[in-house]
Amino acid sequence: MSVLLREARFLARDRGAVLWIALAFLLSVAATGFGIAEVREQRATIAELLIEDAKDRANAIGQHEAWGDAAYVAFHLTYAPPSDFAFAALGQRDTAPWLHRVRMLSLESQIHEADTKNADFGLIGRFDFAFLAAAIAPLLLILLLHDLRAAERVAGRHDLLVATAGKPSRLWLPRAALRFAGLAMALLLPFWVGAALEGAALTKVAAGSALVLGGLAIWWLIIEAAGRIQATPPVLLAALVGIWLALALLGPAIARAAIEAQTPVPDGAEILMLQREAVNDAWDLPKEATMRPFLAAHPEWQSLGQVTKPFEWKWYYAFQFVGDQKAAPVVQAYRGGRIARDRAAGMAAVLSPTSLVERGFERLAQTDTAAMIAYEDAVRAYHAELRAFHYPMLFRDPPYDPAVFAGLPDYTPPQ
Amino acid sequence: MTTALRIAREEWRLWARSRVVLVAALILAVLLAATSAITAGRVTEEAAKRTARQASAEATFFAQPDRHPHRMVHYGHYAFRAPPPLAAFDPGVDAVTGQSIFLEGHRQNTAMFADTRSGADLGGFAALNPANIYQLLLPLLLIIIGHGVVLRERESGTLAVMLAQGQSGLAIAGGKALALAGVAGLFLLPVAALAGFSVASGEAPLAAIMLVASYALYLAVWAALVLAVSLLVRQRSVALGLLVFAWLLIALIVPRLGINAGSAAVDAPGKIESDLVMLAEQRKLGDGHNAADPAFDALQKQVLERYEAASVEELPINWRGVVAGYSEAKLTDLMNDYAENRMRREAEQSRIVTWFGLASPTLAVGAASRTLAGTDLATHHRFLRESEALRFDFVQGLNDLHATKLTYADDAKRSSDPEAEARTRVNAAAWRLLDTFRFTPDPAAERLARALLPLAMMLGWLAALAGVITVGARRLKP
Numbered sequence: 001m002s003v004l005l006r007e008a009r010f011l012a013r014d015r016g017a018v019l020w021i022a023l024a025f026l027l028s029v030a031a032t033g034f035g036i037a038e039v040r041e042q043r044a045t046i047a048e049l050l051i052e053d054a055k056d057r058a059n060a061i062g063q064h065e066a067w068g069d070a071a072y073v074a075f076h077l078t079y080a081p082p083s084d085f086a087f088a089a090l091g092q093r094d095t096a097p098w099l100h101r102v103r104m105l106s107l108e109s110q111i112h113e114a115d116t117k118n119a120d121f122g123l124i125g126r127f128d129f130a131f132l133a134a135a136i137a138p139l140l141l142i143l144l145l146h147d148l149r150a151a152e153r154v155a156g157r158h159d160l161l162v163a164t165a166g167k168p169s170r171l172w173l174p175r176a177a178l179r180f181a182g183l184a185m186a187l188l189l190p191f192w193v194g195a196a197l198e199g200a201a202l203t204k205v206a207a208g209s210a211l212v213l214g215g216l217a218i219w220w221l222i223i224e225a226a227g228r229i230q231a232t233p234p235v236l237l238a239a240l241v242g243i244w245l246a247l248a249l250l251g252p253a254i255a256r257a258a259i260e261a262q263t264p265v266p267d268g269a270e271i272l273m274l275q276r277e278a279v280n281d282a283w284d285l286p287k288e289a290t291m292r293p294f295l296a297a298h299p300e301w302q303s304l305g306q307v308t309k310p311f312e313w314k315w316y317y318a319f320q321f322v323g324d325q326k327a328a329p330v331v332q333a334y335r336g337g338r339i340a341r342d343r344a345a346g347m348a349a350v351l352s353p354t355s356l357v358e359r360g361f362e363r364l365a366q367t368d369t370a371a372m373i374a375y376e377d378a379v380r381a382y383h384a385e386l387r388a389f390h391y392p393m394l395f396r397d398p399p400y401d402p403a404v405f406a407g408l409p410d411y412t413p414p415q
Numbered sequence: 416m417t418t419a420l421r422i423a424r425e426e427w428r429l430w431a432r433s434r435v436v437l438v439a440a441l442i443l444a445v446l447l448a449a450t451s452a453i454t455a456g457r458v459t460e461e462a463a464k465r466t467a468r469q470a471s472a473e474a475t476f477f478a479q480p481d482r483h484p485h486r487m488v489h490y491g492h493y494a495f496r497a498p499p500p501l502a503a504f505d506p507g508v509d510a511v512t513g514q515s516i517f518l519e520g521h522r523q524n525t526a527m528f529a530d531t532r533s534g535a536d537l538g539g540f541a542a543l544n545p546a547n548i549y550q551l552l553l554p555l556l557l558i559i560i561g562h563g564v565v566l567r568e569r570e571s572g573t574l575a576v577m578l579a580q581g582q583s584g585l586a587i588a589g590g591k592a593l594a595l596a597g598v599a600g601l602f603l604l605p606v607a608a609l610a611g612f613s614v615a616s617g618e619a620p621l622a623a624i625m626l627v628a629s630y631a632l633y634l635a636v637w638a639a640l641v642l643a644v645s646l647l648v649r650q651r652s653v654a655l656g657l658l659v660f661a662w663l664l665i666a667l668i669v670p671r672l673g674i675n676a677g678s679a680a681v682d683a684p685g686k687i688e689s690d691l692v693m694l695a696e697q698r699k700l701g702d703g704h705n706a707a708d709p710a711f712d713a714l715q716k717q718v719l720e721r722y723e724a725a726s727v728e729e730l731p732i733n734w735r736g737v738v739a740g741y742s743e744a745k746l747t748d749l750m751n752d753y754a755e756n757r758m759r760r761e762a763e764q765s766r767i768v769t770w771f772g773l774a775s776p777t778l779a780v781g782a783a784s785r786t787l788a789g790t791d792l793a794t795h796h797r798f799l800r801e802s803e804a805l806r807f808d809f810v811q812g813l814n815d816l817h818a819t820k821l822t823y824a825d826d827a828k829r830s831s832d833p834e835a836e837a838r839t840r841v842n843a844a845a846w847r848l849l850d851t852f853r854f855t856p857d858p859a860a861e862r863l864a865r866a867l868l869p870l871a872m873m874l875g876w877l878a879a880l881a882g883v884i885t886v887g888a889r890r891l892k893p
Contacts, residue, residue, distance in 0.1 A: 334533070
């Protein structure tokens, strides 16, 4: 105990060390604070839009008197709310859309709509807690620990200290451990307060804290290994910064380029072109060309599937569906390619503690690629429900009764 | 001057003999060469691909069969944003924004399928391009090799000898500055080569030269910072620690804090959010598909008076087409109001971020570099505006056909009468009304004008640091 007290006194007098730890604390407060402000704003946006959306839909339906028209004008809000942990890692939410308004038309023409925020945000990136813990904290740890031995060596005390300590570990371990703990606490305390404010699940907070500590521990080992080299502090620091660059920046960048070259995804614009050609050609094609594939997928409407007039709503919505069907193989390839890339990135991340911590945080926060794809799947499922709701009216064409729309399916966000 | 040169030459000789310096410089040079070649190749290919797609989209539009003109309004068209030549150096927002927009009637779509959406997610800064390397890594190299320029002399005692020989502190600082400038100049070669390459592929020389100048200025700021610290601090390890800390703050932390601040200070609604608000307003404008919508009563009265007709059936033009054109114009005004508002707020956010350049030359050089390269947010906004103008032109051209080439009687019956439907098809030769679209960024002079603020910020840094160095050099003691 007295060893720790002594080291704590040393630490308090080491102005450099106190500065790095104080900086870590301030950055953690800023990252957590901005993160919470952002997710609260996103939640407020969703809550507000839900009200506006219902109002707009009621208003739109009220202006029409045919099933087909009402289905055409009624939009439905879909969204992926930020999780209770999203404040710590905004992840893909800055580049991937998490809001849509869909209607009965071809889904592929709607779901790729990119509701991205300011492009500069996605380009430069946010300062969120995950970035702080994954990329900045290791550098601070390097600054704190790199010259423990070397500084004593420069001061000429090294050999004397080692000799009097008996075992070298009794000297260096408490000194390094105290700095490590100081940095970890400076990072985690604001994070814990933020998590409490957001009501984040305890298991997630524990897992996030473990990620921070685990990531830092790996760096501690690296610094420890490098510290044994007989070199002056500047040379050590330069070498460690080089290692940081390789692991935090170059490694992930090269891995990413390699993964993207190895796992191609189809050009997204192709989805749109296919869908659009299919939908627009349908106007000029014989009606059977649309109804045959539609009825093959929906045998329950076989008996009501005849189109006699140049325009009928059921035919109109049928070719919207067929347009999606035509694009489906490319859509599948696009989705599959993204999942494959994400899986490969997950494996490559093992090589970089920085990527590992950041991806871990994004997974806990449900702001990773998988969560974004889950959201898209939820929108697809909802669109299917919507079609299932409208088809009976379009095919059977009962007398128009707007009260039926009270039974419109509700969207449930993915969990 | 010869003294300065002699001091600088001595420094270069020393660096050339140092393995750390050589290895670091070599790794960076290889990295820079590789990324430059890869990025230039990718961007050139991408530019050719998008230009070809633009041409093929136009050809497909022209090749459409005889149709009702309103079908063509919904058939729509594409606008592609081909990357400008300097994107080979700084691709900028290209990866984030998506490169093509689907243009159709009654809607302003967003640019879709950004690379980042399908990218492999490896966290923070997993995208390398030449601009990134210049902004993030070259300062580190200058720090690693330069933090000891003056301290080395102090530690080995040669500083005392030099001062005793009558060299002024200023001459010593000048020599050291020259030494660092030499290294920075050497590392400007790749950007200069890429700039030359871009001029060969059509970029304005002014933009290319200013881009190189921005990075020269940026590296000068870092070299000055390194020299100042080496001059003022008395311990090598403290100097290096301080400089790494400054790099951490300037290159990694402040830019991102600027983003947080911009996002928190200005609430820029996303498109889906503002579309919802707009839609409520739009419903008041009336549905352009429904010529009987009461919203068009006033217009009807006006048109009937102009043609001295008693009813829409008697008009020499197709009333449905008139309504389509009228409501498209009204709707476009409304959509443009919302789009302009959204873009204005985004520009405000980015302006706040740019002001953080006062605290971070990295942020400033990034803004200047993207602006000069024509890959900044403002250029993307320009693309959105130009593609909107293209959309409005062809849609209104088609609505004009709808009003003048079709009879009202046929048009009204086309949903129930196949013969009337056949008569509402317009000859496909009319599709030639679509303008060809080739996106180019602002002229170089305008881009330069926009880049002046961040450039001035870097000049301010350089002036301030030069002042510090002068004062420090005058007081230089062993």
